[in-house]
Amino acid sequence: MLIQLESHPNHGATGRIRRENECRIITAAEAEFARHGYKGASIQKIAERAGLPKANIHYYFRSKLKLYAAVLAHILDMWDGLLGELDPAGDPAAEMEAYIRAKMRLTRQYPLASRIFGIEIMSGAPYLQEYFQDGYQDWFRERTAVFATWIARGEMDPVDPAHLIFLLWSSTQHYADFSCQISSALGRQGNELEQADYEQATETLLHVILKGCGLRKALD
Structure with a gap:
């Protein structure tokens, strides 16, 4: 990095x-x-x-x-580290469930991280251009290769690994980036989502994403 x-x-x-x-x-x-x-x-x-x-x-x-670079590094280390923990030798349902749960915990604990990253990206990523150009594609290909391995073994449906990762990123970060809209829609006082909201969101994402990949929830 x-x-x-x-x-x-x-x-x-x-x-x-x-x-x-x-x-x-x-x-x-x-x-x-x-x-x-x-x-x-x-x-x-x-x-x-x-x-x-x-x-x-x-x-x-x-x-x-x-x-600012230190703040961005802190954010990227948290997110990229989680994706880097996916084990191609592991069970895809268990691996993806653990990732989604962990990512949602980060979203709840560090909502500002997602907002900062969003502002940077929507501004054209002026301070991340070098990061995205030097080895980023190789790193991303390594991450997609994990899903490709599971697909090749017939352990999950043949979905596009890159777009699956984009879906994982966007769906989990949505609860930080749009928390004001979500809390308003749910009628939460003070525009603050509650722990139960994050738990329900996590279970919903697990159900939809895992089922969409031909997987069943593995963890209790």
Whole structure:
């Protein structure tokens, strides 16, 4: 992955403090970038959200672009890591169910991540062009090969693996990107989806997607 957090030695208390401050800054930056996008986000506002002096932001991340890159890296690591865990030797129903459940948990726990990524993509992905050009197609082909293996073994219906992945991404992230619309439609107070909503959504996605692939739910 090209967009990465810069590595620093993490030894003892100093390393712990660095990790804690970086997490505080990234969490604050996610809120600011999700609300205003990269161009509209302010380092001063991020510092205020993090409860740290502005100078500390520049100490850990030398520029707003470096901080934005760290936020995008955090998002991509979470999502790509999950897809990378699919095991071609495993049972496709169990593997896909575990992935969908995990992806929906991330959607609920980190809704801002999906919104930031959506803003970036709808803007033409100006800060992800290098990431998408260097090895991304090879990585994606490796992921589609997992589904192709299951199909070749006759363990699932012959659906297009690439478009199945797109469906998995879009259907799970929908509950973060459009939570306001969904919560309004469901009559939720404060426009906040409840845990039961995510659980019901997860079960619905599992039923529709697995059945559409000729699979049956494997986990309890």
